[in-house]
Amino acid sequence: MTCPAVVTEPPYALSAPAAPDAPPLDTSLTVDVALVGAGFSGTIAALDLARRGLSVALIEAGEIGQGGSGRNHGQCIPVFGYLDQNTLPRHGFNLLRDSGRLVFDQIAALGIDCEPVQNGWLNAAHDAAGLVRARAAHAKYAALGKSGAFLGPDEVTALSGIPGYLGGWLHRDGGHLNPLAYVRGLAQAAQTAGVTIHTRTPLSGLRRAPDGTWLLTTPQGSITARKVGLATNAYGTAAIPARMRASIVPMTSYGVASEPLSPAQRAAVLPSGVNFSDTRRDPMFFRVDAAGRIITGGLVELRRGRVAAPTFAAAGQRLTARYPVLQGLQWGHHWTGTVGISAKQRPAIFELDDGLWGLLGYCGRGVPTSAVLGRAFAATLVDPADGARLWPADSPAIIPAARAIGLAVQTLRGPLNKLRDGLSF
Template identity: 40%
Template sequence: MNAAIRQDAHGTSLWHAVSRSHGERPPLHGEIDTDLAIVGGGFSGLSTALHAAGKGLSVAVLEAEIIAWGATGRNAGFVVPNFAKLDPDSILAYLGPKRGERLIDFAASSADLVFGLIRQHRIDCDAVQNGWIQPAHSPAALEKVKSRAGQWARRGRPAVTLDRREVEALTGARGYVGGWMDRSGGVLNPVAYARGLADAAGSAGARIFERTRVTSVDRRADGWALKTPTGTVRAARVLIATNAYGGSLNPLLERTYFPLKVFQIATRPLPRDIRMRLLPGGQGVGDTRRNLFTFRFDADNRLISGGMHILGPGADTRVPQTIWRRLSAHLDLPDLPPLAYGWSGMAAVEPDFLPHLLDLGPGLIAGRACNGRGIAMTTAMGKILADWGAGTDARDLPLPFAPPARIPFHALLRHAPNMLLGWSMLRDRMDEKA
């Protein structure tokens, strides 16, 4: 039934397949000088470029492949303005009131920033800002999400709790005991959004080079020199915005996060009667299970879902089928259309599940803000990193800033999210029976 998955050696995503044709930008040739050099053409790099160019800085973006080639073009397109694991109260306890409040405010406005940029620059990316829903799979999870919604609502955010009937009416999914929704969240086509950011950054004056892999970043008396196979960029400040796709550019960075391979699938378009029953308002859903269950529709009524995998051979073909079966079961769709697309991407997960700025030297910084919240958080991170590019001290920005800290026993622990997935699935089932 599901033999029609379209997948090349790189796992071509739905978004790359359906987005408007991409006129590639030429690679760098020769030498250039710039105020700010950015390594990586994903959300964080492009948002930084757009906002920095808007401040009058000269900016160069160096992308090893094409715009949105990495995790930016391989996610599900959720715009979620909150943290994956921590809520406002726990962030205040963890970081203290001053730093905690600034980080909370940073996250709270992140989705509004994304959709505001889309409107401002007229980015055609099938954006829908009707909310992000988190249903609770158990009574214990419901108590947590009620607390979460209350904490955000007390800060003036459009967060509402949902009872069992409201969750079923909004999502079409049965079996949840309640949940909550942040009305400022939403969904979009991430590749089209990234390309729109690139176009806007280019119009503002940023220079963007594709097929331009940075091979070294070397200190100079007046800044940094970035070497590529066909050129050199000299810059006063440098941002490493590669997230989990940095390769060997800075080996230390690779040992400061957990790389998590996440799979996504998209079915063929659903019939109209089924489509009108599921998510009639067009929201995105990510529930409270440890083995997270997500779903949404694209503009052509393809049903999209994702998941992780237990370590083992054949994951690239095995996992998409597993996600498809899970989707069919959880949404009670025995006649779910076959898979049309299956792809995967790498996410960078921080040990504390918070965004971070890493101090790599004078005028050299790395930014990571995904942890499953990439679109909203990295766009917002780009806005504040533009301030850093213009001279603001990184210690005055709202994100935690420190030298990179290597995770002990990283060679073994880097596989922990996948190794523990089986145990997480068992705990989810135990929760539901409690």
């Protein structure tokens, strides 16, 4: 296995359309709503607010999608442990249930050029215990109309190209896309709807004025707004209220992308175009992008995910065990990002002060959940009671030693799960 020069950014920019022009803010603005963070949630919320007739300014410290939205694995997997009718409002439950469909329907409606593929997410059972877990998950989502019959071994092989699995199931609404192109397309749609977007505009100050409005200061400008929405997730800077930043456990994730597959390799790997994962505790998940690259990843450990060469070797070993045709596969991209885990391990909307709201904690499901939470956040900023019909508002939960917890979990989780799986790779 060879390792060419490593690119420390995802390959998404190689094929993504250019970002819309959004120069740094260098003046003073007055708007109904100011949003901070031009990722999936910020752009979706901005678009929804503009469609409701509000004036909106959206600022981003870096470039559009520079944080987790442009650094994830590009998978839309609408499967959630918190999809629970007993804890979520009925409308929010229904939106979350249909979140995969929401993503791809919006892409189609807006004409976003982001390499969307909605052929489903395949979960394959690797052993008897995994088969039990897969059947239980299938029963839940089949009852919601999101899956057909449970798949037998031959059907899993036909979809994945991998023999030996005991069965599995397909979530029909799953798929994959170029996440950087997706968020740039959302930003373009928001601009078209009337949103003012300024990149390279970090928030440097936030205070409430005597008249009840909020003043956001930036290095070269300022924004006065009736309402403020903070959608920075795990990328919040010191200007974001500390009690919001301290309400998540940050973890470092990594992604790797291979060089484009040969025609023979491409024909063998996920021939149906699905996203794939199996039921191992140390999960193997991957997809193939429009250029024929395999994209996979996980949480950074002591070496895997932290150092390129052993990370490439581990990914290649696992993939070659499933697809011998991949022997000698080369890797070109290795990047990292930050994942935010909330106290309740579900996305959280916080009221931090009168007219000041925060949104964070996607727990590794940013593509489908942002389609729901961006809308819920916009509704909350207009009318908290209306927003509560979509998603419950939580109080910020200060998590002591959050960074230490995140480091311990991401370092130990993989090795412990490999021991649980009884695997050597």
